[in-house]
Amino acid sequence: MSSPRLSPPAALAGPDFLWGVATASFQIEGAWATDGRLPCIWGTFCNTPGKILNGDTGEFACDHYHRYAQDVDLMAELGVDAYRLSTAWGRVMDEQGKPNHKGLDFYKRLLDRLQEKGIQRWVTLYHWDLPQYLEDRGGWLNRDTAYRFAEYADLMSRELAGRVDGWMTLNEPWCSAFLGYGNGHHAPGKANIAYVRPAMHHLLLGHGLALPALKANDPGAKRGIVANVGRGTSDSAAPEDQDAAMLYEVQHNNWVLDPLLKGHYPKALERLWPESRPLVLEGDMATISQPMDFLGINYYFRTNVRSDGKDGFVDTPLADVERTQMGWEVHPQGLQDLLVGFKAQYGDKLPPIYITENGMASDDAVGADGQVHDTQRISFLNRHFEALAGAKAKGVDIRGYFCWSLMDNFEWAFGYERRFGLVHVDYETQKRTPKDSALQLKEFLAARG
Template identity: 70%
Template structure:
């Protein structure tokens, strides 16, 4: 962790902070539609205003600079930069160009994700990620943006958490577009990964000086059961949560067990040449980690979640389990001979934070971050090539189906006034990075 090139940064995503959903030519996204649908998002919240970052971006970059962070991870809103015919929207592109330039002026490394879940609604109307053509549309979007913003981005990520886009968006209906069909989830996953591979090729042509990769969310599966079937259940959990994404990216194949045992009626629509495109070499792999899941055998060859009692949990109900991050990183190192350098692109927790006498003392978050950084350090000492860590998130924001109730930020946002108040965690990060820069 003391390596001088190890990046410490913070992260956000466009729909969660920008607001301004109908300004300067931005088109509707699936999350505009989903959050406006009664019953889909807690309290009926939407991203229409969010943190108003679209209008307050200069203030927010100054805030970032004041925290001394090495790097900032953000996403581009696809509906903001292209019209329905695929033509560039200059006002939207100008917003990101100015934002990235100001970050560069402050010496902050830029990490840009092209797809953080806000698919243009017109593409969903044509079938969304179930439609193979969406992968090509994504490649065209990546081609445009990487040409327009070449030289301003240090790290390009094609997708954020394709597991969530596919499974939560198309498999369970918990996220936009709200479909609940396991076959649809497998179709969506394949076309997301195909889009990733097609986009990589375009980005390498347009911006050769940058690093290119993808961001995946991973989950640690364990069991407190005592039977071989319970042990197998934990393996199956990780197979569908991790290997479903990482095997095609790093091995050029989908896990056979997944479709032979767990999902025999739901297979990806693979055409000749697809897996070679998906498995194109990566410059880095982004890993998002938050919690573990305890499972047992369900008696039908699968698994069922069985929450553990007496463990520490966050406001999301997620167990605090730093060892899971260490164990997964070491496991990936053993499983994948071609594992690229890793950045922890998201790690953090939600808590019910309140401003009291002008301050937010978020003790649980401070302990959470310290313990997860220690887990990363253990993975480094075990030989895993981890090169950076981004806290999720810079700002309290729109937490998808949970709306504004769950606060992940190291900076508190009063949504009525848009006042930003750095929490104690932010102050400690600021002070630590100041000492590191001073050589202390």
């Protein structure tokens, strides 16, 4: 049987649809103590025994800090329209809030090379690598961190003005709040459900406080945020289990999107986490719900749930379904269902959407022929492209797609075992090998004209 071919549908092949790849600073840069970069919570987490699979760390990662030019050339060779990257907060300013010009100059060189190659530059300000000194003051449990984030956004948008096509304030605040402070799976490793709603409120407040600076300092760039969303369903028709599926989506999706697009938190959070209440001051929700130019959506999987017998849900994984190396169920229809649902829920408040992450991990290796045959990834991508086309056909304004990820990298608590890249990375030699998915994406983009 022949291998699948990457074949995005015609609805995504037009000249106005943006095709990109994405990465994050801590996952690829390495050089975590170079040129004045300050320690961050993920460095601390890596150095805590038992937190990262195989004891891996992000100290070297993909050495992108030193190999950025090669990596930009690789993107140009693939023919992508855009690159979504993140900047490391601790690399660009010190504890007193003063700029670190060596760190800033790195990002300026990177962005300038992207411009030379005709690649749009989409920059995420916060992809989870909070400076450790701020965590020592309480991190996202401390309201002051939101104001420090606004200062960081002000500095970056002044320093990089004219070099950025789209600014994203936060990446996946759900992960920062819940995985970082609720269950401890991510840095800083706090595990107290009472922390989750205060942490989220301060994250979203930081987003809102940053928007005016981004607009004032770099008016030619778009401004938005990136939310990870998940489809929640139940294989049981029992009312309590259908209610559990609703609660899953409330905590995973509406917890972030309702305050941004409606100006209030969903009431059902009181059922889920009555012990976790944020201090919301007058004016906070107006700050959080300021208009944005776009909404970034990250989608990976569907979760099957049932009632926990109380006001909550429990994961009940389905048998005999396709899964990725992460153990996540492959469910492209969930992406279409969510996007169409968001259009129905938020109406005119829903800004244009970019899929800012979508992809899968697989146990990829370079074969005897020198190539990487990632057939499952190609099939995965094709089916998600069809889901996007289906959502567009139902009137959802989707402007672009960024594949996660450009290359294999440090996959947070899973270290280097899980490979999400279109490009294979040999971590011993740092050799980059485009996988079949990358080569076929190149063919599609070239044929698109």
